Amino acid sequence: MSSKVAFYTLGCKLNFSETSTIARSFENEGFDRVDFSEEADIYVINTCSVTENADKRFRTIVKQSQKGNPDAFVIAVGCYAQLKPEELADVDGVDLVLGATEKFKITDYLNDLTKNDRGEVHSCEIDEADFYVGSYAIGDRTRAFLKVQDGCDYKCTYCTIPLARGISRSDTLENVMHNAAEISSKGIKEIVLTGVNIGDYGKGEFGNKRHEHTFLDLVKALDQVEGIHRLRISSIEPNLLKNETIDFVAQSNSFVPHFHVPLQSGSDTILKLMRRRYLTNLYVERIARIKRTMPYACIGVDVIVGFPGETDEHFLETYNFLNELDISYLHVFTYSERDNTLAAEMEGVVPKNVRAKRSKMLRGLSAKKRRAFYENQLGSVRTVLFEGENKSGYIHGFTENYIKVKAPWNPELVNTLHEVELTKIDEDGLVRFEFVSSKVLA
Template identity: 55%
Template sequence: MLEKDGFEKKEFDDTADVYVINTCSVTDNADKECRQLVRRIQRRAPESMVVITGCYAQLKPKEISEIPGVDLVLGAAEKFNIGSHIRELVKGDSAKISSCDIEEVSGFNASYSLNDRTRTFLKVQDGCDYTCSFCTIPMARGKSRSDSIENVLRHAHDLATSGVKEIVLTGVNLGDFGKGPDGNKKNEEDFFDLVKALDKVEGIDRYRISSIEPNLLTNDIIEFVANSDKFMPHFHIPLQSGSNKILGLMRRRYKRELYADRVGLIKQLMPHCAIGVDVIVGFPGETEEEFKETFDFLHSLDVSYLHVFTYSERANTQALQITPVVPVNVRNDRNKSLRNLSYMKMQYFTAQHAGENRKVLFEGHEKEGMMEGYTDNYIRITTPFRQEWANQVIDWKI
């Protein structure tokens, strides 16, 4: 947006007139990291403007505005007007806050990354209407709203024209796609309709679905992906816990049996499919037995890798009321156990495919003489750089 508005992008280590820090509320240390970055900027370029935006800026605007050196804090809606805010900015003593209550945030702003033309992340949905008890995202991003299928198709065509080969569909609660910019479901579109429509776009070779709630990943979607040449055999499905009691305390909308059914159907139709799992350890009330239930459940499931998160307290969430709290050292031990399990799962999954021929999309950048790409089922391949393979899908023996 800023480049279109006449600004020029610099590397972070160059001196710039304006620094924009996009904060995250999922990161445990958002506050500390933000302070450190502002200090670094102040040392290097004391005359520069510092703008803070992103989820943490929406959640704690006042706290952030009090960090010495910050000039402007932009909330969830105002970040989309960043260009005009920056033009009006004067270096002064106190930071300006431009943000509103999250309930008032509406409208949908599409965006996609253009760092590497090989693969782009296309945002089709924002916000979330769920109430998971550990999560601050609905407070930072507002109600669930989406783009129209017509607009998404237009973006996909534009990306195909600019040479992009792979689109990763992203959203805060992607499977909830279909609610309009005001958060109401006024049309009949849903995520399955979007998948079917994108499958027909000429020029895009590959799609991935970034992360989808298990209760929203329908059999129709799984069956369609199994028969599609363009939707890759790769799902990322948050589980969070393998204990039904903990899932209830987390206010998740499924039980472990549903999760196992989804994984079973995927592997029955696509035995080669990669499945990634998000899991939280040390949630309040998680006993040793319940952690073991999660461990054993994941051990028994035919999944390929885990993203393990250690539970940490977040202001204004319902989970703060749940007891007993799990000691931090126990949380860390549980994290380590699941990381080991993830490593073994990944090794096993990769070894299962050794010797096979699969299609690899190679990326364009050279790093120490090497290049990287991913198979359809998300195995990372590294090989000596060859320019003619950059941004191409190559038949590859693993």
């Protein structure tokens, strides 16, 4: 009988795409994939280290796997496994810890599945993570996460990702197109581009620094993929989001008017302390360019509160800056100290209760911004891609500009595109609609 393997992913879309690639390597070796809640012979946990919370969650997930099968072999991979392999190896129940390069050769380490008293570590120096492994994840039947780039050459003072993932390197354009065609052949309608710093695409193809293609080349090529109706750029640094890319998306066949542009702080003083590669004036220009070419575009923003040295005045600068910007929602991160970062040694530590209060204020602002964006879109005609899950009798979907809609459950709508008129916002904040016609667009 085949051995069973289950996977749990913490963190970002990039981690989800890599989990899928790792899972396919198990399936190629004859393993049966089961849900993490089921009994399995092997549990693989793909870790994240961006926040303290993700570190804590890891221990909970290990305990969960042990409940499923106390004799199961537990493997930790991912960013936390690269940064603190010995710490993970000490967690009760963990048998194997694989670093940044080893995780893609995971099945090579499965000769002996006997439980260990302590986790065995196979982890390279991060300087050795100079090759590229392409991957994609099919999260549900409607969209796929396609990895195009890995690693980062930026030296932001709060971030451990360069230590966890190595230098910036990209997939070849040929391989990206091959993966996109493979996704299309599975009947999936939408691709979300993922990476650590995707605007840096083209740098470091297989560890060298040749710029064979740019991010704009990638976008133009993907726009031609047959069968994919939507392409979404997940997150891109403001200094790398060029005007040419914005202008191309505005008139493209498949790219949707949705951008996620990290800001991190609305105070130039704090941006300099963070060693970000832009100041607020450039950010304002980027948002203005998007809204000028695509007035109905959805714009999401990452922001960090409680960075060392952030006074009340700096925070209010950020709050007011975001309040005045024409954006649609925020992803708010409460700063947490990470080992081996410059920020962890900085003065002006913000008390945790103050960080929590600031975070709550920005989350409130995000809800207000999202509501205003949704209200502004009422009465407009948009295209909705419906998702595959029955949630309490409703089907959900997203418009091209990332408005979440709901309707009574109808299995015939799953993975179809329809033209709708947005009519009202429901009590739960989701948008109701009416079909413009009964015609299925795709």
